Amino acid sequence: xxxxxxxxxxxxxxxPARLRLLRxxxxxxxxxxAALLTLAGLSVMGAWGSVAGRDAPRTTSAADxxxxxxxxxxxxxxILLAGGNAGKGRLQTPYTKAVVFYDGARREISHDLRALAVxxxxxxxxxxTVENLTDDFAEYQxxxxxxxxxxxxxxxxxxxxxxxxxxxxxxxxxxxxAARALVSSNDKAFDAEYSSARSALSARLIAVxxxxxxxxxxxxxxxxxxxxxxxxxxxxxxxxxxxxTLLAVILGTQLLTSTSGHLRGARRDAFDSVxxxxxxxxxxxxxxxxxxxxLLDPGRRDQYAASFLTKSQQLYGLKGATLTTYxxxxxTSRQAYESDHRDLRFTGEFRRELDNITFPGERAAAERTVQxxxxxxxxxxxxxxxxxxxxxxxxxxFCMGWEPGTSNSHFGVWIAALDKVTDxxxxxxxxxxxxxxxxxxxxxxxxxxxxxxAAALTALGLRPRLAEFR
Numbered sequence: 001x002x003x004x005x006x007x008x009x010x011x012x013x014x015x016p017a018r019l020r021l022l023r024x025x026x027x028x029x030x031x032x033x034a035a036l037l038t039l040a041g042l043s044v045m046g047a048w049g050s051v052a053g054r055d056a057p058r059t060t061s062a063a064d065x066x067x068x069x070x071x072x073x074x075x076x077x078x079i080l081l082a083g084g085n086a087g088k089g090r091l092q093t094p095y096t097k098a099v100v101f102y103d104g105a106r107r108e109i110s111h112d113l114r115a116l117a118v119x120x121x122x123x124x125x126x127x128x129t130v131e132n133l134t135d136d137f138a139e140y141q142x143x144x145x146x147x148x149x150x151x152x153x154x155x156x157x158x159x160x161x162x163x164x165x166x167x168x169x170x171x172x173x174x175x176x177x178a179a180r181a182l183v184s185s186n187d188k189a190f191d192a193e194y195s196s197a198r199s200a201l202s203a204r205l206i207a208v209x210x211x212x213x214x215x216x217x218x219x220x221x222x223x224x225x226x227x228x229x230x231x232x233x234x235x236x237x238x239x240x241x242x243x244x245t246l247l248a249v250i251l252g253t254q255l256l257t258s259t260s261g262h263l264r265g266a267r268r269d270a271f272d273s274v275x276x277x278x279x280x281x282x283x284x285x286x287x288x289x290x291x292x293x294x295l296l297d298p299g300r301r302d303q304y305a306a307s308f309l310t311k312s313q314q315l316y317g318l319k320g321a322t323l324t325t326y327x328x329x330x331x332t333s334r335q336a337y338e339s340d341h342r343d344l345r346f347t348g349e350f351r352r353e354l355d356n357i358t359f360p361g362e363r364a365a366a367e368r369t370v371q372x373x374x375x376x377x378x379x380x381x382x383x384x385x386x387x388x389x390x391x392x393x394x395x396x397x398f399c400m401g402w403e404p405g406t407s408n409s410h411f412g413v414w415i416a417a418l419d420k421v422t423d424x425x426x427x428x429x430x431x432x433x434x435x436x437x438x439x440x441x442x443x444x445x446x447x448x449x450x451x452x453x454a455a456a457l458t459a460l461g462l463r464p465r466l467a468e469f470r
Contacts, residue, residue, distance in 0.1 A: 015229055022222045023462050027455045029218060030245065033211045034451040037252045040204045041444040044259050045437065047197040051263075052433045055190035056271060058119040062182035063278035065112040065133075069179055070282055072105035073171050074289030076144050079151070080164060081296050081396055086154040094400035094408075109137060116182060126185055129178050136174045143167035161297060168293065176286075187275055194267040198260055205256040212249030219245060219458070237461015241454040248450035255443040262436035269358040270429035276356070277422040280315060280349040281415065287311035288411055291383060295396055308380065316373065317347030327381065330374055338367075353421065359428050365421045372414040379407040 078098035084090040113134055120126035147163035150156040219242045226235045287308050294304040309323050318329040333345040337354075341363075344351055350370055357363045379398070386395035399407045 018225065019222075019462055022218060022225065023458055026215065026218050026222065026241070026458045029211060029215045030451045030455045030458075033208065033215060033248070033252075034448045036204065036207055036211065037255070037444060037447055037451075040201070040208075040256060041440045043200060044197070044440050047193065047263070048433055048437050048440075050193055051190070051197075051266060052430075054119070055186070055193050056274075056429070058116070058186040059183060059190055059271075059275060060278065061112050061115045061119065062179060062186050063275065063282065065109060065116065066176065066179040066183060066282040067278070067285055068105045068108040068112060069137075069171060069175050070285035070289060072102060072109060072144075073168055074285055074292060075099075075102035075105060076147065076164065076167070077289055077292035077296050078400055079148060080157075080160055081292055082400055083151050086152055086156065091397065091400060093402060097402065098400075106141070113137065119186070123185075126182065129182055129185075133175065133178045133182075136170060136178070140167050140170050140175060143170065165297065165300070183275070183279070190267070190271070194263060198263055201256050201260045201263070205253065205260075208249065208252045208256065212245065212252070215245050215454075216242060216249070219454075222458070222462075235461045237457045237459075239461075241457040241461065244450045244454040244457065248447050248454065251443050251447040251450070255439055255447065258439045259436050262432045262439065265358075266429050266432035266436065269356070270425045270432060273353055273356050273358075273362075273425040274422060274429060276349050276352040277418060277425065280353070281418055281422075283311050283314050283349065284411075284415065284418070287315070291380060291399055291407070295383070295387065295392070295399060305384070312377065313348065315348050316350045316370070318345075319347075323381070323384070327374070327377055330377065334370060334374065359424055362421060362424050365417065365424060369414065369417040369421055372410065372417045376407070376410045376414045379410050383407060 075098045078094060079102060082091040082095035082098060113130065116126075117130045117134070120130050143163050144167045147160040147167060150163060151160035219238060223235060223238050223242070226238065227233055290304045290308040290311065294301050294308070297304070305323060309321075309326070312326060313321070316330060318326060318333060321329045330346075336343040336345055341354075344354065350366075350373070353366055354363075357366065383395050383399050386392075386398065397406075402408050402412075
C-alpha cells in the first residue's frame with residue numbers, strides 16, 4: 001500500500017505529475033502513430049516494387065511465351081505453305097516474312113524461358129514446369145528443323161508434313177498447356193500479393209484512425225485539464241499540437257486510402273484486362289495458325305476446322321454457332337451490343353474485356369477490335385470456300401498475302417487494334433504504380449513531420465506551466 005501511494009503521488013496525485021503523465025502519453029502515442037505510418041509506407045513501397053518489378057513481369061512473360069509459341073508454329077506452317085517445291089513456285093513475300101517472324105518468335109521464346117526460369121526459383125512446381133518446357137521446346141525445334149530441311153528437298157513435302165504434325169502435336173499437347181499453367185500460376189501469385197497488400201492497408205487504416213483519435217482525445221483531455229487547473233481557456237502549444245495531429249491523421253488516412261485505390265486500379269482495372277488481352281492475342285495467333293494448318297494438311301482439315309471454331313468461341317463465344325452460322329450470329333450480337341452496351345449476347349475473352357471497361361478511349365478501342373475481328377472471320381470463310389471450289393492456290397495466296405484486302409492484312413489490323421486496347425491498360429497500370437509510389441513519397445514525410453511537430457509543440461506548450469512548480 002505504501003508503494004502504491006508513493007507511485008500515485010509521483011505520477012498522478014500532483015498537478016505537475018499529471019501534466020508530465022499526459023505529456024508522456026501524448027509523445028508516446030504520436031511517436032507510435034508516426035512509426036505505424038512509416039512502416040505502412042515502407043510496406044507499401046515494397047508492395048509496389050513486387051507488383052511492378054516481379055508479379056506483373058512474370059505474368060506477362062508467361063503470356064508472351066504462350067503467344068510466341070503459337071506464332072512460331074504458325075510461321076513454320078506458313079514457311080511450308082509458301083515454300084513451293086524445294087523453292088520452285090515459292091510465294092516470295094509471304095515466305096520471307098514468315099522466315100523473319102519465325103526467327104523472331106524463336107528468340108522471344110528463348111528469352112521468355114530464361115526469364116521464367118529465374119522467376120520460378122523457390123517454387124518447385126513452376127521450376128519443374130519451366131524445366132519441362134525447355135526440354136520439350138528443344139524437341140519441338142528439332143522436329144520443325146527436320147520439317148524445314150525436308151521441305152527444302154524436291155518431293156520432300158510428305159516427310160516435312162509428318163515432322164510438322166509431330167511438332168504441332170507436341171505444341172498442343174505439352175508446350176501450350178505448360179505455358180498457360182505458368183500464366184495462371186503467376187497471375188494467382190500476383191492476385192495473392194494484391195489481396196494481402198489491400199488487407200494490410202485496411203488493417204493499418206483502422207489502426208491509424210484509432211491511434212489518431214486516441215492522440216486527439218489525450219490532447220483534448222490535456223487542454224481541458226490546463227484550462228481547469230490554470231484557469232486559462234486555451235494553451236496555444238497544445239492547440240497547435242492538436243491541429244498538427246488532426247492534419248497528420250487526415251494525411252495518413254489519405255495516404256492509405258489512395259494507395260489502396262491505386263492498387264485496385266493497377267490490378268483490377270488495368271492488369272486484369274492486360275491478362276485477358278494477352279490471352280486473346282495468343283489464342284488469335286493459334287487460330288490464325290489453324291488456317292495455315294488447314295491448308296497445309298488435307299488429312300487433318302476437319303480437325304483444324306473444329307480447332308479454329310473452338311478458338312473463335314474462346315475469343316467471342318456464340319452459343320450453338322458453327323462455322324456456317326458464326327458470322328450472322330456475330331453480326332446480330334454486335335448490333336445488339338451497339339444498341340445497348342448492357343446487352344451482351346456473347347462470352348469469351350472479348351466479353352471479359354468489355355465487362356472491365358474503365359479508362360477513357362478503352363471502349364471505343366475495344367469495339368474497333370471486335371469490328372476488325374469480324375472482318376477476319378469473314379476472310380476465313382472465303383479461304384474455305386476457295387478451297388472447296390478447287391482453288392487451292394488462290395486460297396493459299398489469299399490466306400498468306402500481305403496486300404490490302406488479304407487475310408494476313410486484316411489479321412494485322414485486328415492485332416493492331418487489340419494492341420491499342422492493351423496499350424491503354426498497360427499505360428494506366430504504369431500510371432497507377434507511379435501514382436501509388438508518389439502518394440507515399442509525397443504524403444509520408446509531411447505526415448511524420450506533423451506528428452513530430454505535435455510532440456514538440458506539446459512539450460513546449462507545457463514547459464511554462466511546469467516551470468511554475470520548480
